[in-house]
Amino acid sequence: MKRFLQDPKTTTLPNQAHGKPTNYQGEYLQPTNKVRQxxxxxxxxxxxxxxxxxxxxxxxxxRAQS
Incomplete structure (x- = not known):
């Protein structure tokens, strides 16, 4: 599971309406490294x-039109 969490493809998904990146199971991802942040x-x-x-x-x- 740890390797799956660090897979960069799972960090940007369309289900980010709540503002926190999740993986496909809907678990919140921790920022694994400063570079990605x-x-x-x-x-x-x-x-x-x-x-x-x-x-x-x-x-x-x-402004120019008024």
């Missing part, structure tokens, strides 16, 4: 930054 943080920062850029672009367009 850093990677997910970097990914989240990238996504949030892209979202903010899009939002600010939209706000500029709206």
């Amino acid at each position: 850093k990677a997910s943080e970097a990914y989240r920062d990238t996504v949030l930054n892209a979202r903010n850029v899009r939002a600010s672009k939209f706000r500029r367009i709206v």
